[in-house]
Amino acid sequence: MTTSSNVTFAIKENKLLSILLRPRLYLMLIGFLIFLAFWHLAVDVWKLPRFSQMPGLFTVLQELTNPNPVYGLSVYTAEYYTHIIASCIRVFVAFALATALGVPLGLFMGWSTKIREYLFPVFEMLRPIPILAWVPLAIIMFTSLEAPVIFLAFLASFFVTTLNTMLGVESIDESYFRAAQCLGANDRQVFIHVVVPGAMPFIFTGLQISIGVCWFSLVAAEMVSGQYGLGYVINNSYTNVRYPTIIIGMVTLGFVGYITSALVRMVGNRLMQWRMREIAMSNN
Amino acid sequence: MKTRGQISIKDVVKIYNPDGAAVMAVDHCSLEIAAGEICMIVGPSGCGKTTLLNAIAGFHSINGGSIHMDGEMLCGPGKPKASPGSDRIVVFQNGALFPWKNVLDNVTFGPVMQGKLTAAEAKEKALSMMADAGLSGSENNYPGELSSGVRRRVEIVRALMNDPAVLLLDEPYRALDSLTKTVMHEALLDIYYKNKVTIFFITHDLQEALFLGNKVAIMTSRPCKPKKTLIVDIPYPRSYSVVTDKRFRELMEETSEAVHEEAKKSFAAGEREG
Numbered sequence: 001m002t003t004s005s006n007v008t009f010a011i012k013e014n015k016l017l018s019i020l021l022r023p024r025l026y027l028m029l030i031g032f033l034i035f036l037a038f039w040h041l042a043v044d045v046w047k048l049p050r051f052s053q054m055p056g057l058f059t060v061l062q063e064l065t066n067p068n069p070v071y072g073l074s075v076y077t078a079e080y081y082t083h084i085i086a087s088c089i090r091v092f093v094a095f096a097l098a099t100a101l102g103v104p105l106g107l108f109m110g111w112s113t114k115i116r117e118y119l120f121p122v123f124e125m126l127r128p129i130p131i132l133a134w135v136p137l138a139i140i141m142f143t144s145l146e147a148p149v150i151f152l153a154f155l156a157s158f159f160v161t162t163l164n165t166m167l168g169v170e171s172i173d174e175s176y177f178r179a180a181q182c183l184g185a186n187d188r189q190v191f192i193h194v195v196v197p198g199a200m201p202f203i204f205t206g207l208q209i210s211i212g213v214c215w216f217s218l219v220a221a222e223m224v225s226g227q228y229g230l231g232y233v234i235n236n237s238y239t240n241v242r243y244p245t246i247i248i249g250m251v252t253l254g255f256v257g258y259i260t261s262a263l264v265r266m267v268g269n270r271l272m273q274w275r276m277r278e279i280a281m282s283n284n
Numbered sequence: 285m286k287t288r289g290q291i292s293i294k295d296v297v298k299i300y301n302p303d304g305a306a307v308m309a310v311d312h313c314s315l316e317i318a319a320g321e322i323c324m325i326v327g328p329s330g331c332g333k334t335t336l337l338n339a340i341a342g343f344h345s346i347n348g349g350s351i352h353m354d355g356e357m358l359c360g361p362g363k364p365k366a367s368p369g370s371d372r373i374v375v376f377q378n379g380a381l382f383p384w385k386n387v388l389d390n391v392t393f394g395p396v397m398q399g400k401l402t403a404a405e406a407k408e409k410a411l412s413m414m415a416d417a418g419l420s421g422s423e424n425n426y427p428g429e430l431s432s433g434v435r436r437r438v439e440i441v442r443a444l445m446n447d448p449a450v451l452l453l454d455e456p457y458r459a460l461d462s463l464t465k466t467v468m469h470e471a472l473l474d475i476y477y478k479n480k481v482t483i484f485f486i487t488h489d490l491q492e493a494l495f496l497g498n499k500v501a502i503m504t505s506r507p508c509k510p511k512k513t514l515i516v517d518i519p520y521p522r523s524y525s526v527v528t529d530k531r532f533r534e535l536m537e538e539t540s541e542a543v544h545e546e547a548k549k550s551f552a553a554g555e556r557e558g
Binding site for chain 1: 341342343368369370372373374376378380382383384385386393394397398426428429442443446
């Protein structure tokens with residue numbers, strides 16, 4: 001008994017140690033350090049010509065952590081969180097709608113040749129239209145302040161999700177369909193037990209791209225219209241010559257965007273245990 | 285002897301018509317398979333063996349002739365494509381266990397989908413069949429965690445769960461190394477002794493065919509039809525030492541020339557793997 005518990009302990013300890021010793025962690029830190037050092041040097045030390053208007057690293061850090069920010073926005077102000085929450089809610093609504101509509105549509109388009117033949121050409125014509133080109137239409141269609149912004153974020157996300165889901169269904173090996181037929185599954189059962197799980201890896205790859213473009217088009221939309229949100233912060237600070245606040249908005253976007261796509265990845269990994277184990281096996 | 289799973293293939297013709305250039309894959313092919321027999325189909329790659337299997341399974345239509353099973357027409361005049369069903373189950377070349385389902389859910393898939401057994405009954409049956417096949421303990425693994433040899437055995441158990449009349453095996457051991465293959469052969473025969481199901485087994489490995497088969501049909505290169513059919517008069521149960529016996533070697537000699545001839549023809553015609 002004692003021996004076995006000692007062994008488990010040793011393995012656990014090694015695991016922690018191996019995480020700390022992993023070169024990945026240090027490479028990542030070094031990467032960040034190089035980036036920040038360049039920023040600082042370019043603005044404050046070398047004073048490169050293109051960087052003359054740019055706020056320096058320490059100016060931004062000071063502003064970000066200042067209880068009484070010079071330009072009105074820091075981690076100590078409630079307004080900062082109002083903007084973050086406003087953007088997050090919009091992304092959440094847009095992303096949820098895009099997923100709820102895009103995944104089923106993509107599944108049916110991939111599964112049924114007929115549905116694909118009806119919808120795919122229209123889809124392929126609308127998809128390349130840049131989201132910014134939709135702005136006037138969005139404002140005309142939706143009278144409220146929130147709806148056009150959410151609509152634009154939704155649209156970008158929706159195209160990506162639908163397309164990836166459709167490709168996911170098309171990627172499923174024919175022999176799985178045949179095996180299911182042999183084993184007596186009817187169409188509905190094939191859909192639930194083969195089409196949906198078989199497309200899942202593509203769906204989640206798609207959702208990660210989708211949440212990215214969702215943020216992208218949200219910020220574009222917020223810069224055009226809106227009273228809150230991180231895109232609004234960036235645009236408004238630009239108009240009012242509050243340059244450090246622009247950087248605060250950008251850094252916050254990067255951070256929040258990273259967290260949301262990590263969340264999507266986590267959900268995907270939870271739902272696809274089989275895939276995780278397969279990958280773990282092939283790494284051994 | 286079992287009375288289920290007798291297959292008679294009569295004058296089957298299959299023409300593929302990609303881009304208007306008709307390619308005859310199977311040409312007036314006739315073959316009788318007795319109930320409970322292991323029939324091995326040997327032929328060069330791409331000769332149309334799989335086409336024949338697909339016609340029996342109901343994945344493809346045929347252009348002429350007919351296929352009957354136990355006196356009932358699967359496909360033939362007026363019905364070019366058989367309907368796939370759990371009386372004829374295919375074990376695929378690259379394996380088709382659902383990677384997103386664990387072994388138990390894969391094995392119970394057939395009876396549960398068809399509503400023949402409840403999940404609990406299917407589980408009980410699955411566990412006992414897996415124990416029979418020496419697969420106990422892997423029921424909670426996903427297929428991706430198993431070796432390819434074990435995956436093939438699981439797939440055969442998944443098929444047998446449906447009590448099929450015939451198992452259709454499409455070069456199931458092609459990707460395995462030759463040592464694993466010998467183990468798989470004995471395991472398949474073990475399963476066969478217990479279940480006495482008709483087996484339609486496609487291969488291009490003559491030794492595999494003679495070791496496993498009761499009947500061996502050597503097919504011509506495209507278009508496909510039997511060139512030579514023989515009964516392997518070595519009694520079951522067979523152990524692997526059979527391959528060094530005099531009778532086995534005689535049969536090898538008798539057949540290898542025919543197989544080699546077709547392989548050369550197929551090679552000359554530039555057939556690709558298929």
